[in-house]
Amino acid sequence: MSISEGLVAWPTDLVARYQSLGYWNGKTLWEHLWAAAQKFGDKEALTDGDTRLTFNELVDLSDRLAENLLEREYGSGDCVVVQLPNCWEFVVLLFACVKIGVIPIMALPGHRKNEISYFVEHSGAKAIVVADEIRGFDHQAMAYDVAKGSPSVHDIFVVGKTDVPGSVDLRQLISVPPTSKETRRLIDAVAPDSQEVALFLLSGGTTGLPKLIPRSHDDYGYNFRQAAKVSGCDESTVYLVSLPASHNFPLACPGLLGTLYSGGRVVMARSPEPEQCLSLIAKERVTLAAVVPAVAQRWLDAKVDNPNYDLSSLELIQVGGARMAPELARKVRPILGCTLQQVFGMAEGLLNFTDLDAPTDVVCDTQGKPMSPGDEIRIVDDDDLPVNEGEMGQLLTRGPYTLQGYYRAPEHNARSFTADGWYRTGDVVRWHPSGNLVVEGRTKDLINRAGEKISAEELENLIYHLPSVAQVAAIALPDKRFGERTCAVVVMREGCRPLSLDEICTVFDSIGVAKYKYPDQLEILDALPSTNVGKIDKALLRRQFS
Ligand code: OOB
Numbered sequence: 001m002s003i004s005e006g007l008v009a010w011p012t013d014l015v016a017r018y019q020s021l022g023y024w025n026g027k028t029l030w031e032h033l034w035a036a037a038q039k040f041g042d043k044e045a046l047t048d049g050d051t052r053l054t055f056n057e058l059v060d061l062s063d064r065l066a067e068n069l070l071e072r073e074y075g076s077g078d079c080v081v082v083q084l085p086n087c088w089e090f091v092v093l094l095f096a097c098v099k100i101g102v103i104p105i106m107a108l109p110g111h112r113k114n115e116i117s118y119f120v121e122h123s124g125a126k127a128i129v130v131a132d133e134i135r136g137f138d139h140q141a142m143a144y145d146v147a148k149g150s151p152s153v154h155d156i157f158v159v160g161k162t163d164v165p166g167s168v169d170l171r172q173l174i175s176v177p178p179t180s181k182e183t184r185r186l187i188d189a190v191a192p193d194s195q196e197v198a199l200f201l202l203s204g205g206t207t208g209l210p211k212l213i214p215r216s217h218d219d220y221g222y223n224f225r226q227a228a229k230v231s232g233c234d235e236s237t238v239y240l241v242s243l244p245a246s247h248n249f250p251l252a253c254p255g256l257l258g259t260l261y262s263g264g265r266v267v268m269a270r271s272p273e274p275e276q277c278l279s280l281i282a283k284e285r286v287t288l289a290a291v292v293p294a295v296a297q298r299w300l301d302a303k304v305d306n307p308n309y310d311l312s313s314l315e316l317i318q319v320g321g322a323r324m325a326p327e328l329a330r331k332v333r334p335i336l337g338c339t340l341q342q343v344f345g346m347a348e349g350l351l352n353f354t355d356l357d358a359p360t361d362v363v364c365d366t367q368g369k370p371m372s373p374g375d376e377i378r379i380v381d382d383d384d385l386p387v388n389e390g391e392m393g394q395l396l397t398r399g400p401y402t403l404q405g406y407y408r409a410p411e412h413n414a415r416s417f418t419a420d421g422w423y424r425t426g427d428v429v430r431w432h433p434s435g436n437l438v439v440e441g442r443t444k445d446l447i448n449r450a451g452e453k454i455s456a457e458e459l460e461n462l463i464y465h466l467p468s469v470a471q472v473a474a475i476a477l478p479d480k481r482f483g484e485r486t487c488a489v490v491v492m493r494e495g496c497r498p499l500s501l502d503e504i505c506t507v508f509d510s511i512g513v514a515k516y517k518y519p520d521q522l523e524i525l526d527a528l529p530s531t532n533v534g535k536i537d538k539a540l541l542r543r544q545f546s
Pocket of ligand 1: 253320321322323342344345351442448453
């Protein structure tokens with residue numbers, strides 16, 4: 001099946017509008033890198049430990065890899081699942097793929113067999129790209145495990161030790177010239193169109209496993225160009241990637257793509273751990289970093305504990321992914337000595353930022369305003385009717401970089417979009433008098449654990465794998481460290497002894513579930529409370545166990 005059959009096309013009037021207003025500029029992601037290299041050639045673009053690449057080197061390496069992929073018969077519309085830690089090879093691979101129309105699926109390092117198999121099946125991916133290991137977990141072995149059951153997978157590309165026969169060393173494909181001169185001639189002929197899908201991001205998921213979000217060259221290009229503008233990104237920017245690089249926030253809000261586009265430098269950190277990141281900020285003179293609130297809290301604590309960290313280069317910290325407590329927001333400038341920018345965004349599109357020069361109250365008490373004049377916002381009640389000015393309601397949106405539909409998910413799309421094509425974000429918001437949005441809650445049933453989204457339904461389905469479970473409800477509880485923690489409320493089958501958290505973890509281990517989805521807390525009840533209409537009363541459960 002060709003990719004386009006699983007996509008929801010953009011309405012032609014919107015395409016014309018976005019093109020004429022210059023939001024969509026007809027460039028592919030590769031052309032953006034190329035243009036930056038023309039301008040900034042020998043300036044350093046990417047730093048990963050001792051590896052330092054200039055713009056020209058980044059282009060050359062990506063070009064080489066693209067040629068080698070082409071020679072291995074990868075081309076337009078082929079999907080590859082990419083699961084790498086934050087490293088220079090990730091960036092080279094991304095550009096190589098988008099140059100020849102190969103579509104990367106942006107898996108997170110935390111995903112395990114359960115999730116990766118699903119991405120492969122759903123997309124018919126031709127390859128899985130993994131690191132040999134990340135934090136003691138053998139990703140190469142997992143990739144083989146996934147490939148065993150998936151006939152579409154031809155190759156497993158590995159960054160690191162390729163000790164399994166058949167694995168292809170990605171670094172070698174980056175460093176060795178292709179064998180045929182023909183490839184060079186062919187490569188320009190296979191360049192994708194800017195309206196084609198450049199990559200698939202993953203949704204936080206409200207039902208079942210994460211959905212695939214198609215992002216085109218045109219819409220994603222606008223995403224990082226406009227985000228770069230509202231965050232003041234330019235050639236003097238030094239951007240620290242500390243969240244997983246495949247997540248929309250560090251990838252393109254403005255993230256690594258917006259920084260490279262602007263001629264700035266990208267510094268890769270393997271994890272958001274404060275010791276590593278605060279040292280890197282000092283060493284590389286980082287000016288801009290993006291984190292989730294739970295990480296911001298840990299960086300603040302670390303700086304208070306160790307005032308010797310030199311953070312004088314840091315100009316701006318972007319915080320998003322989950323609601324930031326206003327009290328935490330108010331500590332940012334006094335402790336880190338930099339500006340705070342709240343970012344309320346989603347992999348599906350819409351991005352909101354507080355202005356760089358907004359008054360303290362606005363920066364600390366709101367989640368920002370839509371970054372583009374092309375973003376359309378409706379705040380509605382349960383009947384999709386607009387609420388009164390300043391009242392809270394469900395956020396619907398449409399715009400030049402917000403999806404038209406998830407990939408191959410017609411039923412889900414019917415629920416997630418209005419009949420006239422507006423995306424139901426599942427967030428409950430209100431307008432602040434300053435013209436910014438305040439996130440008040442959500443209607444979607446998920447747990448936002450330190451910015452990592454867990455679908456309650458998916459978690460419940462996983463827990464039903466345990467035969468002694470009669471009924472389960474997964475709920476979010478307030479948590480000091482994570483913002484929200486995951487609680488499973490379980491009713492045991494008659495005659496079965498109460499379950500333990502360890503037993504759930506053992507079963508999750510055997511299925512291969514991402515660790516961040518493991519419940520933090522388990523409660524056993526004789527029966528689950530229900531609402532008047534007979535649904536499980538999760539609000540009551542939340543009150544009971546908070
Ligand atoms: C970002 O993207 P996702 O796709 O992981 O999650 C999106 C959801 C939003 O719908 C909202 O429920 C929540 O995460 N969220 C926030 C928030 N930012 C995201 N809730 C409250 N306050 C915020 N500042 O999380 C994401 C993507 C791009 C940039 C930033 C975050």
